[in-house]
Amino acid sequence: MSKFAVILKREYIQVVKKKSFLIGVFLTPALMAAFMLIPAWLAQKKATSSEKMVVVDCSGTGMGERFVKELEVYKLENSDIPYYEIKQVFVIEPEDTVRFRALDDSLKYEINEKNLKYSVVIKPQPHLSDDSVYVVTNSDNFTSLTRFESRLSNLISSVKLEQTNINLPVDSVLKLTRRIDLKTQNTKGEAIPFQVKYFGGLIFVMLMFGMIVTYGSLVMRSVIEEKNSRIMEVLVSSVSPFQLMLGKIIGLGAATFTQVAIWVLIGAILFAMSGSAGLVISSDISRLVFNPVIVVFFVLFMIMGYLMYSTIFALIGSIVNNEKEAQSFIFPITMSLILPVMVGIHIVQEPYSTLSLALSFIPFFAPTTMMLRIIFLAPAATQYSFFSGILGESILSFIILTIMTVVIVWLTARIFRVGILMYGKRPTFPEIVKWIKY
């Protein structure tokens, strides 16, 4: 086994066998899963008896009755009992606001008293305004609310269709419009809701940031420890400083990727399980996660970003005497990684502004900036070109990052071999420049 591999293996095993690593790897996703899945699971679990509801129909077009009919398809599990027990459908003339208010008040009272779970209100001309259909409830039952939403949307679409003078069966037209919906999702950026992309992007970026800072600073700490324990000179009498530095960086990098890989695996298992358990995981999220451009560039930017930053961390470790001295250097690193997150809302809203483009091509900001931009632009792109658009920019940004990483690795290797044997006074900047020439 080459010496580089010996060091790599040791650094890897040293981290991976620690308890803190296991805790980080398994506890974090467990907590996240608990946050996301338990409420959904609880919501579904409750449905052992029918939910009581009323419908208040002010549409004047009989939408209430039609809605109730649609709800009949839902049954309690393993039985023929309807899932929704419709207490009454109140049909109110669109102009009769007095009666509506009185009814609304008393229904709200019933809901407060838990005699009723939902009051679905259809106001006049529901097809014209988003606010004119709503549910009064104190329940967060995601499943029911989603059902109401989709059923009511279909109804409104039907009503709209009927009001145009097209003589086609409503059913087949609905199918057609659904197909058209799918197509718009593929061609328009708005297909994945802004919030999903923004928070999805933040999760990707925070994952990248967290991994780079955590494991990068481990590289630094490992160097400082070996300097402090005076083992460094023994080590460099066996291996070259470059082998030592790279062995550390890549060994700890392998630990990083082990952690991410385990998370991805856990995520995939949960995803599969949630599918079979009938839990609804937004297709928007899966479209983000399974977009090849996003996945490939997340991996690429993560690897190169880690290499660049952990090399900088190794550099810091080699020139300081203890972790206290290192603190002042770490701050700017953290800042340069987190800056794109702070201006993240700007980047995602104006992905082609001067600031967004500039951050994309400055290597220190590129990994996190590009991740945000890719998440926003890649799913919306109709075709990919290697030389333009988001794919072209990603490739260019990645090439610039790679060149910068190579330069930093070279510089660090020069400084590292001198710095690791320097004890005592922290070197000044001109001294460090001199080391490069030694």
Place this chain on the structure above:
Amino acid sequence: MYLKLENVRKEYDGKVAVDNLSLDIPKGIIFGIIGPNGAGKTTTIRMIMNIIAPDAGRVIFDGREIDDSFKNHVGYLPEERGLYKKLTLSEVMVYMAELKGTPPAVTRPLLDHWLSKMDLLDYKFRKVEDLSKGMQQKLQFITTILHDPEIIILDELFSGLDPINMELIKNVLLDLKRAGKTILFSTHVMEQAEKLCDNICMISRGKKVIDGSLSSVKAQFGKNTVQINIEGDGAFIKDLPGVKQMTEFNNYIELYLAPGADPSEILKTVVGRVKVNRFEVVEPSLYKIFIDMAKADPTESQRDQGGDHV
């Protein structure tokens, strides 16, 4: 020559640490590099170890200029030493040998032999941090020689060792020499070099002052040194004719005679004044030679003190 330095030079920020140094180290001997702190010993050794590159000159091992593959043939104990505190003794030993290209399967059967030789066998699966300072030194020494190196380089080996451990390690070194290994060590304590070395090289301010076999170096200075033990005040002795210089040690006095002076004349005078318990004509000590040589170097008076640079 087995290991050879050819006109090696190293400069830091305009200060010359090692100046045009050439050394010939034959196989199978104990070679001492001697000099005061800041003389360039550590820099020289680091250049031999290929830890730092010389500005000029070459280091040659077995006829070839050294590269990183040379590192596997050397056991190196630096002046600044340390081990992984959180690992067990056995883990440290296996890992350090692995870094020298010796696989764990080869190292493991050797562990018990060396640990028992150094009285550390009971600690084999304990952590390094559980060891006393002296024990850690012994462990460090084992890791230096565990991979069976051809050359063993020891920088200020004995600093911080108690006499018992010093004796233990000295005996191992002599065994290694008998087994044909070459041992190179640096020290600023002349007595140690005098006890152990076959060949020496004295350096001062990065320059070679004198080198050769211990006996030839001493022969160059002739038998002009006298050691005497007396009872009473010996202050008058230094003014006697033929006495060039006198150094008082705790238990004896060392006299350096002027060329041509007769030791027996001095003995006669001294016996007449105080009681003499011992009078012996000896070879000059390395310490004395070093002081003389350093004085002969005109630049020596302006020597700047300071720790080893890099």
